[in-house]
Amino acid sequence: MKKEFSVVIAGGGSTFTPGIVMMLLNNQDRFPIRKLKFYDNFASRQETIAEACRILLKERAPHIEFSYTTDPEEAFSDIDFCMAHIRVGLYAMRELDEKIPLRHGCVGQETCGAGGIAYGLRSIPAVIEMIDYMEKYSPDAWMLNYSNPAAIVAEACRAMRPSSKVLNICDMPIGIETRVAEILGYEDRKQFDIMYYGLNHFGWWKEFKDTETGENLLPRIKEYIKENGYLPPSAISGAQHTDESWKDTFRKVRDVYALDPETIPNTYLKYYMYPDYVVEHSDKEFTRANEVMEGREKEVFTECNRIIANGTATDTSIEVEEHASYIVDLATAIAFNTKERMLLIVPNNGSITNFDPTAMVEIPCIVDNTGAKPLQIGEIPEFQKGMMNQQVSVEKLVVEAHVEGSYQKLWQALTLSATIPSATVAKAILDDLLEVNKDYWTPMN
Template identity: 65%
Template sequence: REKDEKIPLKYGVLGQETCGPGGIAYGMRSIGGVIEILDYMEKWSPDAWMLNYSNPAAIVAEACRVLRPNSKIINICDMPIDLMDKMAVMCGIKDRRELQYSYYGLNHYGWFTKIFDKDGNDLMPEIKRHMAKNGYLDGISHEPGQEQHIDESWIHTFGKAKDVYALDPDTIPNTYLKYYVFPDYVVETSNPEYTRANEVMDGREKRVFGACREVIEKGTAEGCGFEADAHATYIVDLACALAENTMERFLLIVPNDGAVSNFDPTAMVEVPCIVGKNGYEKICQGQVPQWQKGMLEQQVSVEKLVVQAWVEGSYQKLWQALSLSATVPSAKVAKLILDDLIEANKGYWPELH
């Protein structure tokens, strides 16, 4: 991950875990591992569902669609869930599960269009007031334990959502859109010697491993001070919905097939679904506006080209994917980054020709 983030920055391109060249590099490493686990599951537990958090989720989901179209895999992401936690705080609601919502996009690349409370009251005007003023910062809870995972880089990201929101104040954006619409800002505010990977290794990784050692030494997790966050609770809620047929609403990454009516039917879109014992049913989101449609068409093409490059071992397709990314300024820069990434990923990527 550190190399994913630092190699693009050498060429004035943002380095990020799941977006741009870094996300593409990560995707090329992840596809084979996820397919291997999926095949193992289907051999030994053919009735099981795989609940897949593997990043970059959009590329992994597209690879599963292409390579294992009939597999029982549900691809998910906790970022929109974390944002719903913050919107609930903005509106004085204790539990995001009370929110009803409409949302469309790709993973790490989407927009909320409607938010209601459990009584059907429209919460969008209140949320928009907060977004226009402070982005998602007003949604950060100050209760004990709730700030444990918020590093400085995330504070900047939640604040920058104000500017992303200004581009289309009819919707509420996913935070990751900042990397696609303000890539110059991200590069300007990045330290090429100390990226998010370093922040995680010096912070969260040490805290988590330290907490684990403490639990082992004490023989109990009681009093450890850690609380479950959206990432943890979301996958448990989803497992319960499948096991107990709760028919709850979840945001899942699924084949479009008309869920977004004016968009590629083969795209793996992130939309609300109703989940029960027999799987999921999509909730159609209608048409998306021209601006979002243009962005989505560009990004889904990047993701499809990455998967094609992995399947075919194609240097050309991967160069095209990098060149098409909104985070990369030219095909020349894309090639320089690609050649460095190939060198850094020997043994992890398929051999390209």
């Protein structure tokens, strides 16, 4: 009989949590769970999600011991894994992250540019606090962190808790590989062997091969995306529901790809390469945060309240979260030493030979029960290296600003961002962000 594991989901009040629970239930054969806990510091929000999940678990996996709490000792005691996806400040702060830079004519996005920096400075202390709780109450546990902005959070983990058992992951490349599978007529992204490199939300695929035949699929992918971007055929025909903001992001890949046709890009590169386009096509009054609050937030909480009122989840509309499959893959690789190949955010340490060894890069790794073993990438082209050098310096300066409480370094970080045109604009944005984040950020002097 396989070993069973105890898991805490940090961010128990997230609208993504029910879908992660569904994924965990669907994978009990390869990653058995004996105990599942939710942890959040927003008690009432978590209660709604958790009570719906309690009903779901009772019906589908009554053997799993379930609880939820706001108490760190209760949450982090007797666990093997912490799956962390927290959002400090919730969507109200995300809305400000997006709208304040847009007011100044700059990209307003939750993980890129000024908005990502603001979000990062809220996330750092909370993630570090959770690492400390985990190490105090379950010192042998692993944290699988997919809290955004992953690049800044990963750099903070490296700089502030270098020996901790934390693996930082992101689902965006998985989402793109899933779309490529649909575009090419494959059933599953795991039918590909890929080689990818970059920073989080800032990377490129240089290899895409058929796992079985070894066929180089890049020419077929390039032929498609230079006309359609990553918009899959089902979205083009209208058969697939995709938010308009995401459709635009998938289409814009055509222009990002045109800048370097040797590779295929991560969608988020549009924010750095075409910030003027992004601002011009942004609704400064109704951003992505508003889309989510009007859509997903209401839908998930309405469904959870319906489950609670009916006392059953047998007919639930909650679906498995696509990104959650990656988390189960990672947990299984650590738990059962599977040596699975996965994209993770790890210290470079020479994997990219012509790049900063201390940079947190997103590259393929082999995962076993000791953690991640990064693969060798070799040299990368000057164009990518130049962009990455600039962006990794932004991330390092943000973490240094947090550690030192340095206004100066934070101003430097914003000035260095490719999404902001000048130090003058950077300072104006910083002062506005500082005002609304004073209850979250470390004091800046």
